[in-house]
Structure formats: C-alpha cells, structure tokens
Amino acid sequence: MLNNVIHLETSEGACPFRKPYPATPDIVVMGLNHKTAPIELRECIAFSKEDADKALRTFQEHPAIAEVLLVSTCNRVEILMVTNDKPVAIQAAKTFISQFKGLSLSQFEESLYIHAGNEAVRHIFRVASSLDSMVVGEPQILGQIKDAYRTAAFKKTSGVILNRLLHKTFSVAKRVRSETGIGDHAVSISYAAIELGRKIFGTLEGKKTLLIGAGEMAELAVEHLIRHRAGEICVANRTFERGLELARRFGGKAIRFEEIEASLSVVDIIISSTGSPEFVLRSEQVRRAMKTRKQRPLFFIDIAVPRDIEPKINNIPNAYLYDIDDLKGTVDENVEDRNREAIKAQRIIDEAVIAFRNWHDSLDIVPTIVGLRRKIEGIARFEAEKTLNSLNHLSQRDQDAISRMTQALVNKILHEPTCFLKNNGYGNKSQCLDITRKLFKLDDEN
Numbered sequence: 211m212l213n214n215v216i217h218l219e220t221s222e223g224a225c226p227f228r229k230p231y232p233a234t235p236d237i238v239v240m241g242l243n244h245k246t247a248p249i250e251l252r253e254c255i256a257f258s259k260e261d262a263d264k265a266l267r268t269f270q271e272h273p274a275i276a277e278v279l280l281v282s283t284c285n286r287v288e289i290l291m292v293t294n295d296k297p298v299a300i301q302a303a304k305t306f307i308s309q310f311k312g313l314s315l316s317q318f319e320e321s322l323y324i325h326a327g328n329e330a331v332r333h334i335f336r337v338a339s340s341l342d343s344m345v346v347g348e349p350q351i352l353g354q355i356k357d358a359y360r361t362a363a364f365k366k367t368s369g370v371i372l373n374r375l376l377h378k379t380f381s382v383a384k385r386v387r388s389e390t391g392i393g394d395h396a397v398s399i400s401y402a403a404i405e406l407g408r409k410i411f412g413t414l415e416g417k418k419t420l421l422i423g424a425g426e427m428a429e430l431a432v433e434h435l436i437r438h439r440a441g442e443i444c445v446a447n448r449t450f451e452r453g454l455e456l457a458r459r460f461g462g463k464a465i466r467f468e469e470i471e472a473s474l475s476v477v478d479i480i481i482s483s484t485g486s487p488e489f490v491l492r493s494e495q496v497r498r499a500m501k502t503r504k505q506r507p508l509f510f511i512d513i514a515v516p517r518d519i520e521p522k523i524n525n526i527p528n529a530y531l532y533d534i535d536d537l538k539g540t541v542d543e544n545v546e547d548r549n550r551e552a553i554k555a556q557r558i559i560d561e562a563v564i565a566f567r568n569w570h571d572s573l574d575i576v577p578t579i580v581g582l583r584r585k586i587e588g589i590a591r592f593e594a595e596k597t598l599n600s601l602n603h604l605s606q607r608d609q610d611a612i613s614r615m616t617q618a619l620v621n622k623i624l625h626e627p628t629c630f631l632k633n634n635g636y637g638n639k640s641q642c643l644d645i646t647r648k649l650f651k652l653d654d655e656n
Contacts, residue, residue, distance in 0.1 A: 235276060236296045237371065237570070239330040240303050240322055241288030244344050247321040249535045253516040254311055255318060257282035258485075261310070262358075265289075266367045268306060274298040277369040279362040279376070281337075283354050284399070284515040284534055285344050290334060292371045300324060331375065331566050335559045338379045339386040344537070345402055346548045347392045350426065352383050374569065382562045389558065392551040400430035400481075402537040403511040404438065407479050410509055410530065414438040420477040421445045422470065422491075423484035424456040427513055431481050432460045444477065446470050448484070474499035474508065481511045482518035493522040496529055513537070575631050578643050581652040583624055590616050 242255065257265060262280050269278040269291070277292035293299035304322070308315050325333045336342045338355050359376045362368040368376070387393045408414050417440050421428045424447040432443060443462035447453030450466055457464040465473060474480070474496065484490055491510070500508065510531040512519040517533055524531045594616045598609055631642060647653055 235292050235294050235371065235573075236299075236326055237330045237375065238291045238293055238296055238299060238324065238326045239288055239333055240291075240300055240324045241281075241286055242318065242321045242323065243286035243288075243342070244535070246323060247318070249515065249517070249533060251318060251321060252285070252287070254313060255287045255307065256284075256515055257287060259361075262361065263365065265306065265310065266362065266365045269302070270365070270367050272299070272302050274302060277362075277372045278367045279358055279372055281355055281358045283351065284513070286337070288337070290330070290372065292369070296326060328563055328567055331570075332559060332563050334375065334379050335382045335562055336556075338383040339555055339559065340383075340392070341386075341552050341555055341559075344534070345399060346552055348399065349387075349393070350399075350430075352380070353426075356380065371570070371573075375566065378562060378566050382559060385558050385562075386555040390551040390554040392548060392555055399513050399534065399537060400427050400483075401434050403481060403513055403532075404431060404434040406511065406532060406537060407509055408438060410507075411478070414440045414479075416441040417478040418442045418476060419444070419479040419481065420470070420473050421456075422480065422482040422518060423447060423514070424449075424452045425483060425485075427483040428481070429456065431483075431513075432456065432462070436460060440479075444473055446473070448486075471495045471499065475502040478507070479509045479511070480519075481513065483513045484518050485514070486518060487516060489520045490518040491523070492520045493526060496523050496526055500526060500529065511537075572632065575643065578646055578652065579628055579631055582627065582646065582650055583620075585650050585652060586620050586624060587617075590620050 242252070244252070247255070257280060262282060265280055266278060269275045269289075274293050274295040275291050276294065279290040281288045281290070289303050291299050291303065304315060304319065307313065307318065333342070334355075338352050340347050340349065340351055343351055355376075359368065359372075362372065404414070407417075411417060414435065415438065419435055419440055419442075421431060421443065424445055428445070435443060443457070443460060444465050445453040445457040445462055446465050446467055446469065447456070448467055450464065454464040456462070470491070480491070482490055496508070505528050507528045507530065510519050510523060510529065512531065512533045515534065519531055519533075521531065521533075523529050594613060598604065598612060604612075627646070631646065
C-alpha cells in the first residue's frame with residue numbers, strides 16, 4: 211500500500227468542474243459487494259478510516275471529479291462521484307484502487323459494478339434502505355452511509371449535488387422503514403450469527419459466550435444472546451475500558467485481550483468483530499484449548515472484515531468456524547414477508563428517483579433563468595434610474611413607488627418565460643435554453 215497520496219492521471223483536455231453548471235453533471239457509483247466479490251477480495255479492497263481520508267483527498271484533486279463520497283463496510287466498498295467526464299472519473303477510481311491497494315486491475319475489475327444517472331440514484335436509495343444488503347432490512351447500513359457522508363462533508367468533498375442526494379437518501383430510507391414492515395422482519399448479521407448458533411446447539415440457553423470486540427455488531431449480538439437466555443457473556447476488547455462498559459451494560463464480564471486463549475477452555479461460542487488487520491485467534495491456540503475441553507464442541511462466528519479468526523480452525527475436530535459469507539443462508543424465516551415489504555419499498559424508491567431526477571435535470575436551467583433575470587433587471591434598473599434622475603421634483607416616497615413598480619413589471623414579464631423553461635421547454639429543453647440565451651445575448655456578458 212502506498213503511504214503517500216496518489217496523484218491520478220487525467221485525460222488530455224479534461225474540463226474542470228465549474229459552478230454554475232454549464233451542463234448537468236453525471237452521478238456515478240462504482241463498487242463491489244457481497245454479491246459480486248468473495249470475502250477474500252473484499253478484505254483486500256476495504257478502506258480503513260485513514261485510507262478513506264487519503265482516498266477522498268486524492269479524488270478531490272482530480273479535475274474530472276467534482277464531488278465524492280466513499281462507503282466501506284464489511285459487505286461493500288462503493289465510490290459515489292459527481293463528474294463532468296464519466297469515463298475519466300471511472301478510470302481514475304479504478305486506478306486509485308489498483309495503486310493504493312497494490313492490486314492489478316484484473317484482480318478486481320470483473321467484480322465491479324458501475325451505475326450512472328437514475329440507476330446510480332436508485333442504487334444508493336436501495337442500499338440505504340437495506341434492499342441491497344446481505345440480510346434485507348438490517349439497519350446498520352444507513353448509519354454507515356451517514357458516517358461516510360459526515361466524513362465527506364467535513365472533508366468538503368461533497369457539494370450541491372451529493373448534499374441534495376444524500377439528504378434525499380436519508381429521507382427515503384426513513385420512509386421505507388416507517389411506511390413498510392421491512393423493519394419488523396429485519397435481521398442483522400449479528401442476529402444471523404446468533405440464529406446459526408441456536409440451530410447448531412439446539413438452544414443457546416445457558417451457553418457461555420465470548421465476544422471479541424465491543425463495537426456495534428458486538429452490542430447487537432449481546433442483545434440477541436440475552437433474548438435467547440444465553441449464559442455468562444464475556445467481552446474482550448483491546449481497550450479494556452470499552453469492553454468493561456459493554457459488559458456492565460448487559461450484566462456480563464470483561465476480560466483482557468491476553469486472557470482470550472485461557473477463556474477458550476470454558477466458553478461455548480466465540481463471536482469476533484474487531485477491526486484488527488491480523489488474525490486475533492489462530493489454529494494453534496484452539497488446538498491447545500480443545501485438549502483441555504476434552505473435545506467439547508466450540509463454535510466460532512467471525513463477522514469481521516478482514517477476518518479475525520484463522521480459517522484453518524475449521525480443520526480442528528469439534529471446532530466449527532463460520533464467517534460472514536457463511537451467514538448468507540442461515541436465516542430463512544420471514545424471507546417471504548421481507549420480500550413482500552421490499553416490493554412496497556421499491557415503489558417509494560421509484561417515486562424518489564423521479565423526484566430527484568427532476569431536480570437534477572433542472573440544474574442546467576438555473577443559470578439561464580438567473581442570467582435572464584439579471585439581464586432584464588439590469589435593463590429595468592438602468593432605465594428607471596435614468597428617468598428618476600430627470601425627475602428631481604419627485605419625493606423619496608414617489609421614487610420608491612416607481613422602483614417597486616419597475617420590479618413588479620420585471621417579475622410579471624419573467625413569470626411565463628421562467629415557467630416555460632422550468633417545464634423543460636415542453637419537450638426540447640436544450641433547444642429552448644440555446645434560443646433563450648441567444649435571444650437575450652446572455653453569453654455575451656461572460
């Protein structure tokens with residue numbers, strides 16, 4: 211991985227993005243997810259917070275990329291861009307991933323999906339509403355997108371279009387959750403993990419559990435464990451205070467990271483969800499523990515990306531290891547209900563896509579309307595001032611009345627043309643904009 215910011219190549223003649231928009235820019239999303247890439251590849255592509263900051267800074271400097279947001283979760287990595295040169299922006303994003311992650315294009319390019327325009331908008335609405343998640347209805351993804359947007363806003367890599375798009379995204383996701391039953395049947399990855407354990411053991415009642423990591427996924431797992439009357443819950447976290455806080459909240463016990471191997475002798479289930487770049491548990495540790503357990507089954511659930519638990523553990527007798535990809539088929543209950551609610555959610559999304567498209571399409575109308583108003587107001591103001599200068603006997607009150615009348619005339623004159631342009635020229639927007647700009651010589655002022 212490169213430590214310094216990578217300077218992306220640009221195509222000759224690529225035009226830097228400018229506001230107001232001379233033409234409506236493209237919205238593009240490029241990424242990969244659990245449907246297109248195995249966990250091994252997602253691990254390689256995933257961005258830490260520090261990596262994401264470097265990526266945003268690099269994209270911000272690229273002339274073909276006006277706005278950018280990066281989402282990186284266990285199940286997806288997506289780059290959302292606003293661009294005036296779609297092919298160049300897409301190639302820039304691919305080049306950055308290749309250089310920054312030390313991968314050749316051939317290693318990941320076939321796993322990428324690219325959506326533009328309405329499809330890009332629809333995609334981000336679907337993702338935030340959890341219709342594109344591994345488990346439809348899980349609520350975590352919306353919070354992750356909000357965090358990504360918060361970072362982009364802080365780094366000033368989002369602008370007029372992404373700000374509008376993301377606020378619309380959040381309202382769509384809220385509507386989907388409140389107006390459909392998709393949340394009633396939602397199951398998170400943490401819940402899927404607990405369900406897998408319940409199916410293997412028959413019941414979780416009295417089973418001792420070790421949680422490695424004390425993040426959001428761990429908290430959700432604890433809630434589900436308590437609901438299933440699990441036994442003692444131990445929490446191991448690199449920051450002991452954070453582990454202690456989670457353990458106290460749920461009546462559990464906090465242990466230090468160094469005590470993990472010793473605890474393998476007494477627990478039944480290990481759920482790991484840290485952000486460690488290396489394995490937290492290795493096969494030799496489990497082999498030693500199995501001897502003291504007298505071969506009692508030990509169940510591992512690794513819901514971290516990169517993975518926390520060495521895959522070779524699956525080769526140890528009576529040790530059962532499942533990672534995120536293994537959880538795909540573990541929750542079959544409520545699938546029909548979730549899918550039925552997803553159809554309702556799709557209708558909400560389709561309506562929102564149309565509304566956003568109408569706003570987006572109006573962006574290239576706004577400069578013409580603003581220019582037209584500036585031109586007419588300038589003419590009216592000049593003529594009014596010339597007339598008032600020749601009428602020195604008028605009181606200030608009378609002069610103000612003439613100024614108000616002049617502004618009212620401007621508003622009335624511009625009302626119909628403005629409505630005409632906002633209605634896309636009744637079918638030929640670009641031609642009407644061109645004629646308007648020529649009729650009033652709007653481009654001559656620039």
